[in-house]
Every structure is written in C-alpha cells, then in structure tokens.
Amino acid sequence: MTRALYLCTASGTDPYQNLAVEEYLTFHTRPGECILYLWQNQRTVVIGRNQNAWAECDLARLAQEGGHLARRLSGGGAVYHDLGNLNFTFCLPKGEADLQRQLGVLLRALALAGIPAEKSGRNDLTVGGRKCSGNAFFSSGSYYYHHGTLMLQVEEEALGRYLTVSPAKLAAKGVPSVRSRVTNLCSHAPGLTAQRMRELLAQAAAEQYALEAKPLPPDRLDEAEIGLLRKKYASGQWLYGPHLPFTHRLEQRWAWGGVTLELVVEHDLVQAAVLYTDALQGDWFSGAGRALEGLPCRPALLADALDKHLACRGADQALRGDLRQLWHAGGRVPAN
Numbered sequence: 001m002t003r004a005l006y007l008c009t010a011s012g013t014d015p016y017q018n019l020a021v022e023e024y025l026t027f028h029t030r031p032g033e034c035i036l037y038l039w040q041n042q043r044t045v046v047i048g049r050n051q052n053a054w055a056e057c058d059l060a061r062l063a064q065e066g067g068h069l070a071r072r073l074s075g076g077g078a079v080y081h082d083l084g085n086l087n088f089t090f091c092l093p094k095g096e097a098d099l100q101r102q103l104g105v106l107l108r109a110l111a112l113a114g115i116p117a118e119k120s121g122r123n124d125l126t127v128g129g130r131k132c133s134g135n136a137f138f139s140s141g142s143y144y145y146h147h148g149t150l151m152l153q154v155e156e157e158a159l160g161r162y163l164t165v166s167p168a169k170l171a172a173k174g175v176p177s178v179r180s181r182v183t184n185l186c187s188h189a190p191g192l193t194a195q196r197m198r199e200l201l202a203q204a205a206a207e208q209y210a211l212e213a214k215p216l217p218p219d220r221l222d223e224a225e226i227g228l229l230r231k232k233y234a235s236g237q238w239l240y241g242p243h244l245p246f247t248h249r250l251e252q253r254w255a256w257g258g259v260t261l262e263l264v265v266e267h268d269l270v271q272a273a274v275l276y277t278d279a280l281q282g283d284w285f286s287g288a289g290r291a292l293e294g295l296p297c298r299p300a301l302l303a304d305a306l307d308k309h310l311a312c313r314g315a316d317q318a319l320r321g322d323l324r325q326l327w328h329a330g331g332r333v334p335a336n
Contacts, residue, residue, distance in 0.1 A: 002096055003032040005209050007202055008216040010039035013083065015046065015070040020229035022089050023073060024221065026138070026145045029091045035216060036105075036205050037089040037147075038198050041081035043067040045162050048076045048136065049282035050275065052260065053240050055164065062162050071239050074147065075257075075282025076123060076136035078163055084153035084184070086194045088201060094144040101208055102146050106133065108204035109197065113189045122256065123148075123280055130183035136280060152194060153186045242274050248297070254322045256280070261289070261326065265297045275306075284315040299327040 008025060010018050018039040025035050044067060045057045053059065053069060056078040062069060081087065090102045103119060110117040110125075110132075117133070120126040125133035135148035159182065186192050206213045232238055246262035253259075257279035264272040273289035291309035292302050303324050310320050 001032065002034045002092070002209055002211070004034070005205060005211040005213050006033060006035045006216040007205075007213050008035055008037045009198065010037070013040050013042040014230075015041040015044040015068050015081070016230045016233040017226070018087075019070060019072060019233045020226045021221070022091075022145065022147065023229050024226050025089070025091045025216075026073075026143050027140075028220065029093060029143065031093055032096070033092075034096070034205075034209065035089075035091040036201065036213070037091060038201065039087045039089070040083055040085065040194065041068070041070070041087070042083060043158075044070050044081045045078055046070045046072055046081060047078045048278050049073055049138075050075060050277045050279070050285045051078060052274075052276040054243065055260070055276065058162055058164055067162065069239055070233065072136070072138075072147075073282070074136035074138040074145070075278070075280045075285070076134070077257075077278035079134055079149055080154065080159050080162055081149070082155055082158065083194070084151070084155060084186075086150045086152055086197050087147065088150065089145050089147035091145050094139050094142050097144045097146065099146065103135075105201065105204045105208045106148075106150070108207060109200040110185070112200045112204060113185070113192055113197070115185055115188045127183055127185070127188055131181055132183050132185050136282075138282065140283070150197060151182060151184050152192060152197060153184050154182075156182065156184070242272065244272055244274055250326050252326050254319075256319060256322075259323065259326060263292070263297070268297050270295050270297055270302070279319075281315065281319075284310055284313045284319075286313075303327050 010021060018041060022037060025037055029035055045062055047053055047056050049072060057069060059069060106125060107117055115127055117125045117127050123135045124131045132151050133148050138145050202213045244262050244264050247265045248263040251260045257277055260276045262274050263270050270292050273292040275285055275288040277285050279285060288306060288309050291305050295301050295305055306323060307320050
C-alpha cells in the first residue's frame with residue numbers, strides 16, 4: 001500500500017543525467033512510497049532497451065544538428081524528445097504498482113487541462129485518435145518503473161526527420177507516417193506549459209493516491225552514484241551495442257511488437273547473434289542473441305534455444321509461439 005508520495009523534478013535537460021537519475025530513483029524507492037519523477041530532454045532520440053540504433057534513427061543527421069541518442073532501460077519503441085515534451089516516471093515497489101491508478105493520474109491531469117484523452121492500444125494515450133503520450137515499463141526484482149511522454153508542443157517535423165520507423169510498423173498502425181499519428185496537447189489546450197503540466201500532474205497524483213505530494217528530500221540523491229550511472233548511459237557500448245556484419249537476417253512483426261534477428265554464421269555455426277525488438281517486455285529479450293551463439297545453424301535448434309531462453313525469462317506461451325514463426329514467415333535460415 002502506498003503511504004508516501006514524492007515529487008522529483010530534474011534540474012537540467014541532459015538525457016544521460018536524467019536517465020541516470022531515473023535508474024537511481026527506481027532502485028532506491030522504499031516500500032510504501034511512490035516517486036513521481038518529471039524531466040525534459042533537449043533534442044534527443046530515445047530508443048528502447050532492445051532496439052537497433054542504426055535502424056531506428058538517422059544518427060548522422062541527429063549528430064549534425066546537435067542532437068543526442070539515448071537508450072533507456074525499458075522496452076518499446078523509439079521516441080523523440082525536445083523541450084516541448086514533458087517526461088514522467090512513476091517509481092514504485094513492483095508489488096505496489098497499479099497501472100490503472102498510474103494511468104489515472106495522467107488522464108486526470110489532462111482532464112484538468114481540459115483535454116479528453118483516453119488509453120489506446122498497448123501503451124498509448126490519444127486525443128481524437130492521435131497519440132499524445134507513449135508509455136513503457138521496466139522491472140527488476142522488486143523494483144519497477146512506468147514512464148512515458150506527454151507531447152505538449154513537440155517539433156513534429158523533427159519526428160519525421162530523425163526517426164526512421166519501419167514501413168511495417170506504420171502499416172500496423174494504419175498510418176502513412178510517424179507525424180500523422182501524433183498530436184500536440186497545446187493544440188487542444190492553447191497556452192499549456194510544461195510548468196503548468198507539472199502542477200496538474202502533482203494535483204492529479206495527490207487525488208489518485210489520496211496523499212500530499214511532497215518534494216523528494218535532496219539528501220535522497222547520491223550524486224556520486226548518479227554520476228557513474230550517467231557515464232554508463234553516455235557510453236558507446238550502452239548506446240550502440242554490437243553492430244554485426246551479419247550473414248543472416250530474419251524479421252517479423254506481431255501485434256505485441258516487431259523482432260529482427262541478425263546472425264553471423266561461419267562453418268555452419270552461429271558465431272554471434274543479436275535480437276532487436278520494440279516489445280514492451282524488454283527484460284524477456286535481454287541476452288536472447290547470446291543464447292544462440294555456438295549452435296549449429298539449424299532453424300529447429302535455434303527456435304528451441306530461443307524458446308528456452310524466453311521461457312526462463314518468464315515470457316508467456318502465446319508470444320513464444322509467435323516467435324517460432326520467425327524462422328519461416330520472417331525468412332528461413334539457410335544451412336551451409
């Protein structure tokens with residue numbers, strides 16, 4: 001049961017610092033408390049934990065225009081952040097998380113702003129059928145966060161300029177481009193500012209939890225530990241991961257997300273493998289590629305190994321059944 005509600009507002013717009021604070025808060029949330037963390041990033045493409053940076057973003061253009069690439073802990077797809085976007089994170093003990101209550105905070109805050117939003121699909125909030133907020137989730141042991149975006153006055157042209165969303169994903173959404181499926185909240189509530197949205201979120205959280213929303217005491221943040229986390233988030237290893245000179249590539253999309261599997265095969269053995277996905281259940285897929293390394297390049301053997309890895313991670317049977325189609329519908333792995 002949540003007995004204390006705290007607010008924490010980021011002091012700057014550095015994406016690596018903000019993600020470091022988010023991780024620190026998540027793993028230092030105490031039993032019985034909810035921390036609502038509010039933050040903004042300056043010109044940043046944030047990709048999901050298991051996504052391929054090269055496939056999701058025009059990295060050269062982003063760098064040329066002074067932008068940043070960041071990778072978060074949660075699963076899901078790539079998003080664009082600028083100062084027209086307000087980000088939120090609910091940090092709670094996993095056993096005390098309540099998605100409907102957390103979404104209730106967002107919907108109530110938007111209602112207070114005069115915006116009739118609703119939940120849509122697997123992780124979106126929409127206004128008039130167009131996305132104004134995307135949500136994603138992370139858990140590890142007893143720790144949990146639910147975070148997402150609120151598009152206030154995002155530069156919509158930049159969405160199409162930086163994000164390289166696959167045609168298959170757009171087709172699944174029934175839209176011609178990433179820009180055509182989003183809407184800015186300021187279009188529905190002129191004059192709405194990030195500061196006003198913070199105030200409304202604090203008010204809505206206090207209502208939903210029936211608790212006073214208190215500022216998080218500054219001594220709850222360990223700057224040295226956060227500094228180490230920032231180095232991780234800014235590192236090339238975290239941002240890009242392996243970029244394989246793959247010899248085999250399989251790809252398929254389902255309602256729960258898309259999967260791309262890249263393999264380096266030599267002398268009939270899988271020498272290296274990496275699995276990319278925008279599935280929300282990021283922890284299920286973590287390390288999936290390594291489970292295939294060293295195996296003979298045989299579809300049945302690789303399918304069994306991937307299934308075993310996902311089962312050990314807690315993936316449900318329906319998703320694992322879908323993934324067995326990857327070896328056929330998504331492209332057959334030829335034996336050498």
